[in-house]
Amino acid sequence: MATSYLSYSAAAILHALKNGHHYGFDIMDALGLPSGTVYPALRRMEESGFIASKWEKAQIAQREARPPRKYYELTRSGRTALTDAAERYRLPEDLETRAARPVRARSEA
Amino acid sequence: VKPHRWFIAVVSRLVPRALRDEWRQEWDAELAHRETTVEQWRAPTFGDRARLLRQSSGAVWDALWLYSSRWQSVRSLLRHWRICAVAAVSLGVAVAATIVSFGLYDALLLRPPGVQAPRELVTIFVSSPSNSYDVLSYLDLPFYRQRARSFSGLAAFSEGLTSFAVTDVHDHLVGMTVSENYFAVVGVRPKFGTLTFPTGPGAPTQVVVVSEALWKRLGADPNLIGRTIRVDHATLTVLGVAPASFTGMNLVWRTDLWVGPDANLQAIPPTPPDRTDRAFYLLGRLAPDVTSEQAQAEVGGLSAILAAEYPTTDKDRKAFVTPTTTITANFRGDVMPALAALVGLALVTLVAACSNATNLLLGLALTRRHEMLVRTALGASRLQLMMPLLRESLTLAVAAGALGFTLAYGGLSALSAIGLSFGPDIPPPAFDVRPDIVVVAVAVMLAVVVGLGIGLGPAWRAAADGLSGALTRELASTGGRGRRLRSILLIVQTAVATTVLVGAVVAWRGVENLQRVDLGFSARDLVVDDLTLERAGYTRAAGREFYDNLRAAVARVPGVQAVSLASGSPLSGCCDRTNLHGDGEAASNRLTNLAFATVDDDYFATLGVRVIQGRTFEPRDTPRSQEVVVVNQHLARSRWPDQDPVGQHLIIENGNRRVEVIGVVADGKYESLAEAPQPMLYYSLRQHYQEGIAVIARTAGESPAFTRAIGQAITNLNRDLEIWVARTLKDNLRLELLFPTMIFMGLGGLGGLALLLTAIGLYGTVFYSVSQRRTEIGIRVALGAQPRDVLGLVLRQTLIFGVIGSAIGAGLSLLALPIVSSLFFGVHPAEPVMVSAVALSSVAISSGVGYVAARPWARTSAIEIMRAS
Numbered sequence: 001m002a003t004s005y006l007s008y009s010a011a012a013i014l015h016a017l018k019n020g021h022h023y024g025f026d027i028m029d030a031l032g033l034p035s036g037t038v039y040p041a042l043r044r045m046e047e048s049g050f051i052a053s054k055w056e057k058a059q060i061a062q063r064e065a066r067p068p069r070k071y072y073e074l075t076r077s078g079r080t081a082l083t084d085a086a087e088r089y090r091l092p093e094d095l096e097t098r099a100a101r102p103v104r105a106r107s108e109a
Numbered sequence: 110v111k112p113h114r115w116f117i118a119v120v121s122r123l124v125p126r127a128l129r130d131e132w133r134q135e136w137d138a139e140l141a142h143r144e145t146t147v148e149q150w151r152a153p154t155f156g157d158r159a160r161l162l163r164q165s166s167g168a169v170w171d172a173l174w175l176y177s178s179r180w181q182s183v184r185s186l187l188r189h190w191r192i193c194a195v196a197a198v199s200l201g202v203a204v205a206a207t208i209v210s211f212g213l214y215d216a217l218l219l220r221p222p223g224v225q226a227p228r229e230l231v232t233i234f235v236s237s238p239s240n241s242y243d244v245l246s247y248l249d250l251p252f253y254r255q256r257a258r259s260f261s262g263l264a265a266f267s268e269g270l271t272s273f274a275v276t277d278v279h280d281h282l283v284g285m286t287v288s289e290n291y292f293a294v295v296g297v298r299p300k301f302g303t304l305t306f307p308t309g310p311g312a313p314t315q316v317v318v319v320s321e322a323l324w325k326r327l328g329a330d331p332n333l334i335g336r337t338i339r340v341d342h343a344t345l346t347v348l349g350v351a352p353a354s355f356t357g358m359n360l361v362w363r364t365d366l367w368v369g370p371d372a373n374l375q376a377i378p379p380t381p382p383d384r385t386d387r388a389f390y391l392l393g394r395l396a397p398d399v400t401s402e403q404a405q406a407e408v409g410g411l412s413a414i415l416a417a418e419y420p421t422t423d424k425d426r427k428a429f430v431t432p433t434t435t436i437t438a439n440f441r442g443d444v445m446p447a448l449a450a451l452v453g454l455a456l457v458t459l460v461a462a463c464s465n466a467t468n469l470l471l472g473l474a475l476t477r478r479h480e481m482l483v484r485t486a487l488g489a490s491r492l493q494l495m496m497p498l499l500r501e502s503l504t505l506a507v508a509a510g511a512l513g514f515t516l517a518y519g520g521l522s523a524l525s526a527i528g529l530s531f532g533p534d535i536p537p538p539a540f541d542v543r544p545d546i547v548v549v550a551v552a553v554m555l556a557v558v559v560g561l562g563i564g565l566g567p568a569w570r571a572a573a574d575g576l577s578g579a580l581t582r583e584l585a586s587t588g589g590r591g592r593r594l595r596s597i598l599l600i601v602q603t604a605v606a607t608t609v610l611v612g613a614v615v616a617w618r619g620v621e622n623l624q625r626v627d628l629g630f631s632a633r634d635l636v637v638d639d640l641t642l643e644r645a646g647y648t649r650a651a652g653r654e655f656y657d658n659l660r661a662a663v664a665r666v667p668g669v670q671a672v673s674l675a676s677g678s679p680l681s682g683c684c685d686r687t688n689l690h691g692d693g694e695a696a697s698n699r700l701t702n703l704a705f706a707t708v709d710d711d712y713f714a715t716l717g718v719r720v721i722q723g724r725t726f727e728p729r730d731t732p733r734s735q736e737v738v739v740v741n742q743h744l745a746r747s748r749w750p751d752q753d754p755v756g757q758h759l760i761i762e763n764g765n766r767r768v769e770v771i772g773v774v775a776d777g778k779y780e781s782l783a784e785a786p787q788p789m790l791y792y793s794l795r796q797h798y799q800e801g802i803a804v805i806a807r808t809a810g811e812s813p814a815f816t817r818a819i820g821q822a823i824t825n826l827n828r829d830l831e832i833w834v835a836r837t838l839k840d841n842l843r844l845e846l847l848f849p850t851m852i853f854m855g856l857g858g859l860g861g862l863a864l865l866l867t868a869i870g871l872y873g874t875v876f877y878s879v880s881q882r883r884t885e886i887g888i889r890v891a892l893g894a895q896p897r898d899v900l901g902l903v904l905r906q907t908l909i910f911g912v913i914g915s916a917i918g919a920g921l922s923l924l925a926l927p928i929v930s931s932l933f934f935g936v937h938p939a940e941p942v943m944v945s946a947v948a949l950s951s952v953a954i955s956s957g958v959g960y961v962a963a964r965p966w967a968r969t970s971a972i973e974i975m976r977a978s
Binding site: 023024025028034035036037038039040043044056061064065066067068069070 | 131134135137138139141142143144145164165166167168169170171174175
């Protein structure tokens with residue numbers, strides 16, 4: 001009965017997740033969206049089951065001498081929703097990242 | 110210095126405690142990570158810190174969003190706002206209809222008069238063979254006061270409210286005659302002066318108590334007490350001022366003047382000591398620890414003593430007590446069934462709206478099956494599973510209740526503000542039906558009951574599903590209990606809509622029948638002016654002379670074709686009452702309460718009343734000649750079935766007058782449109798002088814200009830002459846039709862609402878069930894099914910619901926009709942043709958809605974359908 005309707009920013013966030021930006025601040029950097037948009041969208045999509053979160057492995061955090069970060073990834077239904085939304089919004093296959101450094105290295109958690 | 114960390118620490122207070130630590134950890138970790146990456150390159154600068162602070166500013170929105178998650182129910186409703194808006198609006202409208210009808214019921218029937226301890230007050234009526242709510246004589250007051258022990262106080266108040274002209278106020282005000290202790294029994298304290306009328310020999314009688322409103326209009330003079338005011342043509346001394354909180358105890362009229370029983374105001378002559386002069390009710394305040402049943406028993410016994418003491422006047426008269434209400438008990442009987450029917454139908458409509466909302470919530474609950482399963486796995490109890498769903502339905506119901514109450518309040522306030530007018534010289538009614546605390550409480554209760562009512566079923570089902578449903582998910586969505594519940598709801602809705610529509614059609618038939626009723630005269634183009642000669646100071650002789658001048662003056666008005674004078678006009682105070690005795694025969698031939706009017710020679714011609722036999726009044730019928738009467742057919746037929754009525758004699762009044770019948774005229778409606786045919790007697794105006802006279806003029810068309818010109822012609826004759834009411838007979842008819850039309854509009858509105866709700870529910874259900882079956886439909890289309898076949902598949906189901914629902918509705922209507930048909934004029938207790946017509950049309954409507962909802966699916970190709978699933 002309820003059709004899941006993704007806003008443009010939500011779709012872009014899913015897209016960023018798919019492209020390897022797994023942390024809140026990375027997504028903000030990748031999309032140029034403010035934290036006030038990104039975080040509530042993450043919470044909402046987690047509640048809707050489009051994304052799932054888990055805590056970063058403690059060793060990685062310890063190595064960098066900081067607390068473990070929260071890590072987001074797409075679920076199966078998130079992937080489906082993204083495919084639909086990508087068609088509608090004509091999102092590019094890969095997002096131009098704005099961050100200066102390669103992000104893949106960091107997301108091998 | 111890390112301002113962004115402090116910022117997060119502060120903002121974290123917004124986050125619900127359960128999530129707070131984790132939330133803070135996530136933000137801290139992100140910021141720490143940022144800090145370390147920056148530190149890898151260089152020592153953080155002021156700019157770096159400012160950027161981090163700016164980036165963490167969104168944490169406020171994040172925290173607020175989590176804060177709002179406490180309001181889970183609101184959020185999950187907001188996610189499905191379209192569905193919820195439809196449900197809330199339709200529920201809201203139905204709740205509004207229920208509150209409005211209950212508000213009217215409350216204001217008219219339940220609300221006590223606004224006085225101290227209103228439940229202790231009772232009104233004493235008398236039932237007599239001719240009138241079940243008869244009035245008492247003022248002479249009864251001392252008798253009851255002396256003997257009755259059930260009351261701490263007993264007062265008398267006049268039956269009717271009288272309109273008075275108060276000099277300097279230029280307006281007519283409502284007044285009432287009361288016994289000296291009336292205010293003490295009611296429990297009202299004076300604002301100024303005293304409210305107790307002086308009694309005893311030599312006590313002043315020309316005194317008056319005024320309302321605070323009138324006191325203000327008289328100049329708000331604190332020294333008004335002891336001064337005189339002119340009321341009609343009498344001079345009265347102001348005794349006291351009643352406080353603004355007391356406006357009489359009548360819902361419709363605000364009382365501004367109270368006079369004692371011995372005041373001489375001409376309009377109300379002083380009460381003569383006669384047991385048959387009855388114009389009062391008694392008002393009693395129950396003594397402590399006395400129930401109204403005990404008072405009833407005592408009063409009934411006392412009236413039996415009176416009947417034994419005065420057999421000629423008080424035989425068969427039995428006193429009884431009723432609670433004192435803002436609408437007197439005799440009218441309550443008229444109003445109650447109609448209002449009860451309205452409340453009942455509104456509730457039934459609410460059931461339809463509730464089943465709609467249940468249907469929608471059921472759909473929502475199904476989409477949450479997965480969540481339910483997870484929560485069950487985590488060990489949630491059934492109650493824990495149901496709670497969030499119930500909260501949702503309650504939220505929906507509260508929203509609907511708020512909307513409904515706002516609509517209802519607006520509607521009832523608008524109704525109270527309607528400026529009803531019964532003519533220029535009658536005070537406008539002050540009619541207040543705005544919701545009070547009782548209505549508010551009922552509205553709140555209604556919202557809670559509705560919330561639980563619409564939520565329990567879906568919540569129970571969704572929670573049950575969580576226990577075992579996961580494996581049967583696919584199956585359950587296309588069949589099983591959910592679908593059965595939906596089907597039952599649809600059938601209920603169709604039944605409700607059919608029943609309410611039958612009600613509307615019956616009410617419409619009632620109005621139609623009233624409009625078509627044979628009046629026995631032609632109501633078109635008649636202007637009526639009621640005058641009282643007495644107030645202008647005419648004596649009997651001068652009055653008779655004035656009649657001729659009056660007739661001549663009105664006849665001269667351009668456009669007036671005929672003029673007649675009579676004691677009253679049909680459908681508006683037409684008749685007085687007399688008794689008819691047998692013509693020298695046994696008392697069994699007696700007829701009490703026979704209606705009569707006193708009319709002039711031209712009356713029957715002016716009103717277009719058919720003369721069947723004999724003649725009407727002529728100049729030869731003078732006060733000195735034989736007293737003659739004209740009777741109607743009904744009376745003639747019942748008295749002299751096989752004889753010629755003309756020339757027969759009748760003995761009237763107390764058996765002291767013998768009159769001769771000179772003619773028979775056609776039957777008609779005299780007092781109300783809905784009355785049964787009744788016997789009627791006409792006297793000659795020439796033989797019986799009347800102080801109150803109605804001028805009836807037939808004009809060349811209907812125009813307010815005629816009413817004005819005729820009124821002008823009358824006042825030109827004598828400036829002192831007051832025209833009580835100037836109107837057309839059509840106005841009388843409109844007033845007669847007002848209540849039936851209002852009932853019809855209420856029922857029609859409810860019927861339309863029920864139908865609309867059913868259509869919405871049906872559309873949703875059909876659309877939903879078809880979309881659930883699209884795989885099946887796709888396969889059928891692939892196998893060669895035509896759109897016709899697919900439609901047939903869906904429509905068959907809709908048709909079954911429609912037929913079952915309409916049949917139940919028709920059955921209910923047929924059961925209810927014998928009970929309610931008496932409310933509507935000319936409606937038979939059994940109306941099989943009308944009921945089946947309504948039932949058939951509701952089947953047709955439901956099929957139509959089913960067709961519209963299913964059509965898009967029937968047109969699509971197999972590929973499209975399969976892809977959609």
